[in-house]
Amino acid sequence: MTRRAGGWELCEARKEGGERRERARVSASFGRFVRSFFRSAVSSATAARCRHGRDVLLKRKRGTVIEGGGEQDAEDLVRRCRWRAMTEPGAADKHGSCSQPASQPASRQPDSTTVASRYLSTTTNLFLLLLHHHDTIAIMARATWRSDLLAAFAERDAREKAQAGIISEYTRLADRAASHSSSTSSSAPPPQPSDTTDASSATSSSATSSTPIKSPPPATPPADLQALHFALTTLRTDLATSQRDRTTLQTQLTTATTALTTIQRSSAANLRELDKVKNERYTLEQKLRQRDDESKLNRKMIENLQDEIIALNIQLNIGEQAKARLKGENEELIARWMALKKDEADAMNNNSRFS
Numbered sequence: 001m002t003r004r005a006g007g008w009e010l011c012e013a014r015k016e017g018g019e020r021r022e023r024a025r026v027s028a029s030f031g032r033f034v035r036s037f038f039r040s041a042v043s044s045a046t047a048a049r050c051r052h053g054r055d056v057l058l059k060r061k062r063g064t065v066i067e068g069g070g071e072q073d074a075e076d077l078v079r080r081c082r083w084r085a086m087t088e089p090g091a092a093d094k095h096g097s098c099s100q101p102a103s104q105p106a107s108r109q110p111d112s113t114t115v116a117s118r119y120l121s122t123t124t125n126l127f128l129l130l131l132h133h134h135d136t137i138a139i140m141a142r143a144t145w146r147s148d149l150l151a152a153f154a155e156r157d158a159r160e161k162a163q164a165g166i167i168s169e170y171t172r173l174a175d176r177a178a179s180h181s182s183s184t185s186s187s188a189p190p191p192q193p194s195d196t197t198d199a200s201s202a203t204s205s206s207a208t209s210s211t212p213i214k215s216p217p218p219a220t221p222p223a224d225l226q227a228l229h230f231a232l233t234t235l236r237t238d239l240a241t242s243q244r245d246r247t248t249l250q251t252q253l254t255t256a257t258t259a260l261t262t263i264q265r266s267s268a269a270n271l272r273e274l275d276k277v278k279n280e281r282y283t284l285e286q287k288l289r290q291r292d293d294e295s296k297l298n299r300k301m302i303e304n305l306q307d308e309i310i311a312l313n314i315q316l317n318i319g320e321q322a323k324a325r326l327k328g329e330n331e332e333l334i335a336r337w338m339a340l341k342k343d344e345a346d347a348m349n350n351n352s353r354f355s
Contacts, residue, residue, distance in 0.1 A: 014152045018145065178243035 014156070015149065018148045018152065022145070022148075175243050175247055178239050
């Protein structure tokens with residue numbers, strides 16, 4: 001089985017492929033723009049030169065051009081303008097014969113410095129326009145790399161998940177084949193060199209009897225055969241050992257995954273219980289706070305009642321004292337009044353004539 005490429009290597013490879021495709025697309029778009037731009041420029045220049053040549057021809061026919069020309073010269077001028085438009089896109093800027101009317105004097109023709117500066121400014125403006133268009137296309141291309149990368153990831157996931165069952169079945173089949181081959185190699189001893197040579201001689205004799213005589217292939221030395229058998233046995237043993245180790249590791253991984261899933265479920269249940277306990281604790285704290293407030297209020301009410309009881313006891317004591325004082329005064333007044341009435345009765349009895 002070949003080793004599959006890792007996710008990071010696959011991601012890097014797809015990213016580089018996407019960048020190459022994007023650069024190719026940008027270059028193709030830039031080339032199309034340049035070709036269309038020059039095609040439109042050449043067509044416009046050709047149309048302008050043809051119009052100029054036609055105007056010159058009409059002027060020559062009407063006699064408005066300087067003497068010494070003729071229709072043949074005008075037709076040659078138009079033909080020359082068309083040829084320069086097809087072969088040299090900048091011929092009108094380099095040579096003023098087609099772009100300037102024939103009636104103008106030679107002193108008004110632009111010199112080479114003016115033509116060169118005008119051509120240089122036009123070329124510079126065209127180059128700046130092309131650079132601006134290329135930067136705009138590059139910026140638009142860079143803006144889509146994220147969506148391309150996400151689409152590549154989604155495609156990779158869909159392809160790998162679609163073949164996951166086949167890969168697992170093939171892995172299980174390879175494990176079974178390796179275990180079977182290891183058990184077969186351990187139970188059956190390797191063939192002896194003599195048997196091999198006898199079988200090869202018998203095969204060669206039968207082949208010679210049925211087919212034309214050919215030169216026999218060079219026989220492999222017995223030492224090499226033993227070394228090859230030993231290497232093959234070693235490789236099969238190593239393969240069986242690696243497959244057993246892989247099976248053991250796969251079992252351990254499955255056990256660890258199951259334990260991790262169980263722990264995650266228990267941790268989720270514990271977290272839910274913890275949240276429930278936290279909610280209950282918060283509710284109990286609220287109730288305890290309410291009970292504390294109520295107890296404080298009751299304690300304050302008890303203190304107020306105790307103060308009122310003390311005040312009433314003081315008032316009761318003061319009333320009892322006033323009652324006792326008034327009772328004593330009343331008894332004293334009654335005794336004095338009784339004594340006074342007794343004295344009056346005695347005096348009246350003494351003064352009575354019947355005494």
